[in-house]
Amino acid sequence: MRQPFRRELSNLIERGRDRQLRLAVTGLSQAGKTAFLTSLVNQLRHAGVEAQLDLLPAAREGRLLGAQRLNQPDLGVPRFPYDPGMAALRDTPPRWPEPTRGISELRLQLRYRPAQQGWLSPDIAHLTLDLFDYPGEWLLDLPLLQHDFYSWCQAQPLHSGDQRRALFSEWLAEADTLDPTAEADEAQLASLSEAYAEGLRRAKQAGFSNLQPGRFLLPGELDGAPVLQFFPLPQLDMSKEALEALPSNSLYATLAARFRYYQQQVVRPFYRDHFRRFDRQIVLVDVLGALNAGPERFEDLSQALSQLMHSFDYGQRSLLTRLFAPKIDKLAIAATKADHVTPDQHGHVVQLLEALLAEPLKDLRFANVPVKALSLAAIRATEAREVMHNGKRSPALRGTTLDGEDVLVYPGDVPPRLPTHDFWQQQGFDFPSFRPMGAGSDALTHIRMDAAIDWLIGDKLV
Numbered sequence: 001m002r003q004p005f006r007r008e009l010s011n012l013i014e015r016g017r018d019r020q021l022r023l024a025v026t027g028l029s030q031a032g033k034t035a036f037l038t039s040l041v042n043q044l045r046h047a048g049v050e051a052q053l054d055l056l057p058a059a060r061e062g063r064l065l066g067a068q069r070l071n072q073p074d075l076g077v078p079r080f081p082y083d084p085g086m087a088a089l090r091d092t093p094p095r096w097p098e099p100t101r102g103i104s105e106l107r108l109q110l111r112y113r114p115a116q117q118g119w120l121s122p123d124i125a126h127l128t129l130d131l132f133d134y135p136g137e138w139l140l141d142l143p144l145l146q147h148d149f150y151s152w153c154q155a156q157p158l159h160s161g162d163q164r165r166a167l168f169s170e171w172l173a174e175a176d177t178l179d180p181t182a183e184a185d186e187a188q189l190a191s192l193s194e195a196y197a198e199g200l201r202r203a204k205q206a207g208f209s210n211l212q213p214g215r216f217l218l219p220g221e222l223d224g225a226p227v228l229q230f231f232p233l234p235q236l237d238m239s240k241e242a243l244e245a246l247p248s249n250s251l252y253a254t255l256a257a258r259f260r261y262y263q264q265q266v267v268r269p270f271y272r273d274h275f276r277r278f279d280r281q282i283v284l285v286d287v288l289g290a291l292n293a294g295p296e297r298f299e300d301l302s303q304a305l306s307q308l309m310h311s312f313d314y315g316q317r318s319l320l321t322r323l324f325a326p327k328i329d330k331l332a333i334a335a336t337k338a339d340h341v342t343p344d345q346h347g348h349v350v351q352l353l354e355a356l357l358a359e360p361l362k363d364l365r366f367a368n369v370p371v372k373a374l375s376l377a378a379i380r381a382t383e384a385r386e387v388m389h390n391g392k393r394s395p396a397l398r399g400t401t402l403d404g405e406d407v408l409v410y411p412g413d414v415p416p417r418l419p420t421h422d423f424w425q426q427q428g429f430d431f432p433s434f435r436p437m438g439a440g441s442d443a444l445t446h447i448r449m450d451a452a453i454d455w456l457i458g459d460k461l462v
């Protein structure tokens, strides 16, 4: 067969095979998933016209013609609320889109002109892109599958950290006195479970991330269901054998049974029915938000991320591979809201992200999963400026706070590695939340969304 002909044929087959791609977006709540997906859809819809996507070759070369929404195939999954999100951004004054709380989906059909035109290739090709958004909190539950109730109780950081203990104090005061051998009292279980969930919610609000069970925070359709009425026992003074021999109506056996039900009926189905079918994934991390919030929460984010990243551990013997055989073949990890720091700091943001995820990144690269770390702002809320400071030009940011005040700030230097004790002592890092910039009918302004899109789908647009 002639070489060019063979190449064309293989391109054609390739394109035929790859007409569909399932791309998932995740991150802990507030990481910026809703903003990212809203911007992603917006950029692709405006791709042929006014979107700034120079880092995406198909767009730069004018081959990406745009995107159209199609009806999604999974009727049981809510549709991602793109229109309400855009309406909020186009409001006066503009507002951030209302965050999603569970899994949602949106199907796009991209139209593009293949890079190499030949007599066999079509003038216009299509790629069906199924976009999913789901809470990263749900991934915190994967490690829960390798535990039984006893080892799970022992693995929970219930008494560690002053701040954390204070947030759970009401629940701890009662839970610490429970007798695992006593007969279970339904009313007490319900009220203690609610107190535990309340502790988790408070901890979440205070900026903690390492919180299990994940569905207690974002219950979705399970809100109020008995399957969410359990909690870890903080004091287990008996042996595991003695505890497991207790009658089925004992407090211990009742909580253990609910824990098993949660594993089988809540955690597993998400991995089996959704996660296993994703082709590509982006994990969003609000590194700058954690830096802004202080050392205890930064450390907590680090722990939560290392737990969450187990869901992408494709080693032959990993829990995930053994249980679900997932097929994600490309991963991006992105520090979001990069417009919260001046452009000269963006390099450091990526370095800090890489430092924060050093172990999981090493494992992924070892397992030969292509992974890229980057920083981006899905929806820009600030503009970079320069100010004169002590006779020198210095970078600064201009934006409008959520209260409507126009400000010019220098948020601080981002450390290129994990912050040390000295960093927290000496260096302030402080920025306010900004109002998004008005969108009008144009494409949303962003930072490096095109780089993220290129990494995630660029190879399918050749």
Ligand code: GDP
Residues within 6 Å of the ligand: 027, 028, 029, 030, 031, 032, 033, 034, 035, 036, 096, 097, 098, 099, 100, 336, 337, 338, 339, 340, 376, 377, 378, 379, 380, 381, 382, 433, 434
């Ligand atoms: P989710 O909970 O992961 O869906 O997070 P959201 O997308 O709702 O984002 C949480 C908040 O982070 C938003 O309400 C904004 O205040 C802020 N945010 C998200 N993306 C950006 C961004 O690109 N730039 C800035 N400045 N703020 C952002």
